[in-house]
Amino acid sequence: MTEAEWQVVRAVLPVPAWREEWGGRPEGYCHRVMLDAVRYVVDNGIKWANLPSDVPPPYRRVHAFARRWQVTGLLAELHDRLRDKVRATEDRSPDPTAAIVDSQSVRAATNIPRQTSGWDGGKKVGGRKRHLVVDCLGLVLAVAVTAASAQDRDAAVPLLERLRRQYFSIRLVWADGGYAGRLVDWAAEKLRLTLRIVRRNDDTAGFVVLPRRWVVEITLCATRRSVCIPGSAGRNSEG
Template sequence: MPADSFTRPACRCLPCRFGNVPSGAPVHERAFETDMTEAEWDEVRAAIPPPPWLEGRGGRPEEYCHRRMLDALRYLADNGGKWRSLPEPFPPPRKVFDFFRRWVRQGVFAMIHSLLVKEIRRREGRAEQPTAAIIDAQSLKAAETVGAASRGFDGGKQVNGRKRHIVVDTLGLVLLVAVTAADVNDRTAAMALFDRLRLLFSQVTKVWADHVYDGELVPWARRHLGLDLEIPVHPGRRKAQGFKVIPKRWVVERTLAWITRRRRCVRDYERRLDHHAAFVLLAVGIAMSRRLAGRADAPARRVSRAAW
């Protein structure tokens, strides 16, 4: 690796300040397009909760920079590939995976995501708590790493794999995500998501969905949770009319398209359901941090294969 690939400014992440990161360790410059800019890191860093070891709740102080770990995970979410194929100058793949698994277990990715959503809504002139939402599901093929116990066959889409269910606000920001086997009925999954929606976003009273959520779910949501579930009417399918955007529904469809821009989310490669849900949050988190901080003034410097 060329000597100018690193700089040595003081890192402001908690492991570098109070943990076991070696004194004077080099800080990774932006070498890949997914690496965070200084402005992005400032937005994300403010949302990272203090680790247990810093608050005296046990655990060994961390020895790797949070920023470099998050850059490695963003690279993996955007480019796909195997864990063991993470290139330098990222930390060792096993350390990155252990970091990812621990943060999933502690719910850190969900906490960071929630705070970024609130900040975007605030800057857009919206209240932190949304009052309306849109729900949808997307079936995707599963790789051979996905066990038979957590996969199924979606007869409607002819997909053998898993299904991710998301709830977004009217800006298209993901509020909730759940991953199930592909054969789980959308209405069944929606009941569990609506329970979580009422618990975490108590001010939401209106939800839009497509026709697969019609039926008993509509009166159930109103009777048990006080949610007004509306199924927008399709404007028609006559060829003379061409493509028609369904009111409100296009917002969640756009968010699903944003998610599938990241290669790790095109298929499901994860052995655990919560791991794929975390990669969905990482995928939308890339767009959210850029929305808050703006694009980098200069493009990321490319790293040659010889430097790996």
């Protein structure tokens, strides 16, 4: 991280218990160094053991740090705090009122168990499928990973339930035709969510930018390239 990035991240990091005199002892490595190492693994898609030799902490310490923060929910909390800051800089409320859902099938590595992978007949891809809900800026709100054979409308049930628990302010979710049908009625009845289907015109050939859906597609493309999600994907009237 640059010094400017670190100052932003540092301000939203959870305060260690020992600093608040709750017990425990200081950690052996600075959080900035640890987070840099974790970001390096995520950005390059490498094994923990393949961290560069000039990274100060041993890779086992870095992995233990990331795993501990993941289990305790600190990584998710850090992500959410940073997302709220981005929304604030875009003159948005921290609590979104609208979202976009979509999925993407990706090829799985050869060592992925068959129990957790499948074949997406529509996309002709064998592997896994990631389901993403983003706000109107393209910032991630909820994620789920399933086998590629999972139907979008089936995977959306637990995903939308989690979205409703975490962001009760959301009232509207845009989606493509794969989410049409009984899911629309279920979302309205059980979650009080309006699931609005944005359909592609059958007469249109090739790539077409569809209203609202292009926001989540930009985020999916960004995550597929293993780069940072854009801070802003455009201004909309809702969200």
